[in-house]
Amino acid sequence: MNDKRRQLLALGTMFAALAAGAAEAPDPALQIRNHSLEIQWAEQGVLPQPFDKVMLAPIELAFREVKPLAGPPGYTGGRTEFPVEEGEQARLAETFDRILREELGKSQRVTLVEAPGPGVLVVKPALRDIVSRVPPEEPAGRTYTYLDSVGEATIVLEFVDATTGRTLGTAIDRREADPIGAAGGFGAVRSTDVGVNQEVRRLARRWGTSLRKRVEQIYFAVKPK
Numbered sequence: 001m002n003d004k005r006r007q008l009l010a011l012g013t014m015f016a017a018l019a020a021g022a023a024e025a026p027d028p029a030l031q032i033r034n035h036s037l038e039i040q041w042a043e044q045g046v047l048p049q050p051f052d053k054v055m056l057a058p059i060e061l062a063f064r065e066v067k068p069l070a071g072p073p074g075y076t077g078g079r080t081e082f083p084v085e086e087g088e089q090a091r092l093a094e095t096f097d098r099i100l101r102e103e104l105g106k107s108q109r110v111t112l113v114e115a116p117g118p119g120v121l122v123v124k125p126a127l128r129d130i131v132s133r134v135p136p137e138e139p140a141g142r143t144y145t146y147l148d149s150v151g152e153a154t155i156v157l158e159f160v161d162a163t164t165g166r167t168l169g170t171a172i173d174r175r176e177a178d179p180i181g182a183a184g185g186f187g188a189v190r191s192t193d194v195g196v197n198q199e200v201r202r203l204a205r206r207w208g209t210s211l212r213k214r215v216e217q218i219y220f221a222v223k224p225k
Contacts, residue, residue, distance in 0.1 A: 026064065026129055027128075027129060029172075030128050030129040030154040030156075030172070030174060031129075031154070031174050032154070032172045032173065032174060033173065033174055033175075034171065034172060034173040034174075035173055035175070035206075035210065036210060036214075037157065037171040037173055037207075037210045037211060037214045038171060039159065039169040039170065039171045039214065039218075040169055040170050040171070040172075041168060041169040042166075042167060042168055042169055042170075046168065047168070047218065047221060047222050048121050048159065048161060048168050048218060048222055049119075049161065049163075049222065050119070050222045050223055050224055051110065051119050051120055051121040051162075051219065051222070052109075052110055052111065052119050052219070053110055053111045053112075053113045053117075053119055053120045053121070054104055054107075054110045054111070054112055054113070054120065054121050054122075054123060054215055055112075055113050055114065055115065055116055055120050055121070055122045055123070055162065056097075056100055056101055056104060056112065056123050056125065057122060057123065057124040057125065058097065059093055059096050059097050059100070059125045059126060059127065060124075060125070060126040060127070061089060061092065061093055061126070061127050061130060062126070062127070062128045062129065062130065063083075063084060063089070063129075063130045063131075063132075064081065064129050064130060064131050066079075066081050066082065066083055067083075068083055069082065069083070069136065080133055081131050081132065081133065082132050082133070082134060082135055082136060083132070083136075084130070084132045085136075091197075092127075092130075092200065095197070095200055095201060095204055096125070096127065096204045096207075099201060099204035099205055099208050100125060100204065100207070100208045100211060102208065103205070103208030103209055103211060103212045104123075104208070104211065104212055104215065106212060107212055107215065107216055109216045109219050109220075110215060110216065110219055116162035116163075117162060117163075118162075118163065120162035121159060121160075121161075121162065121215065121218070122159070122160040122161070122162045123157055123158070123159060123160070123211070123215070124157070124158040124160055125155065125156070125157055125211075126155070126156045126157075126158075127153045127154070127155055127156075128153070128154045128155075128156055129153065129154050129174075130151065130152075130153040131151050131152050131153065132150070132151045133149050133150055133151050133152075134150050134151065134196055149176045149177060149178040150177045150178070150196045150199045150200065151176070151177050151200075152174065152175065152176040152177065153174070153175070153177075153203075154172060154173065154174040155171075155172070155173055155174075155175075155207050156170065156171075156172050157170065157171045157172075157211065158170050159171075159218070171214065173207070173210075175203055175206065175207070176203075177199040177200055177202070177203040178199065
């Protein structure tokens, strides 16, 4: 085999490996930065009925599809997006559900309830296009992996009339789970369960706080004068 043919075969193998590990193109509609969770109402000028209670529906998760890793343990092939095991998916859902409930439960204006009914605003949360940047295993011969982001996701919040079941409005925001100082600085987190889970909880807390403030803002907007 001559040198030129060897080079062509090597290039073909490289491109095939890259294609196998590539993720699907992200949905542009889920890349919106909206950290204050401004709501897009379904009908202009139509707000919820007055309410003094809020119900949080179970959170839904949807991950960006990525190919399984191939190769020896710890080998990433230069990839930056990784699949998430079912156990970690369940833990992610539990973390977000718990923290969103904790934040809504802090409100002095509305009461968190478990069932729909009169005077209840229903919030349906979902995490979409979730991306994990945490490799499943440490590369061989390396003590630690440091990450400037453990992942990213888009939160989609539907605000639903508890009586009719009609979606009144939606808030969408995309954020990264990055350590303090990572954005434009030198912050980094070690790729360990402790470090990663801390950043996930921080992200959930940010969204939970923004959600509570937004719900209270709606409460005052529709409260009878």
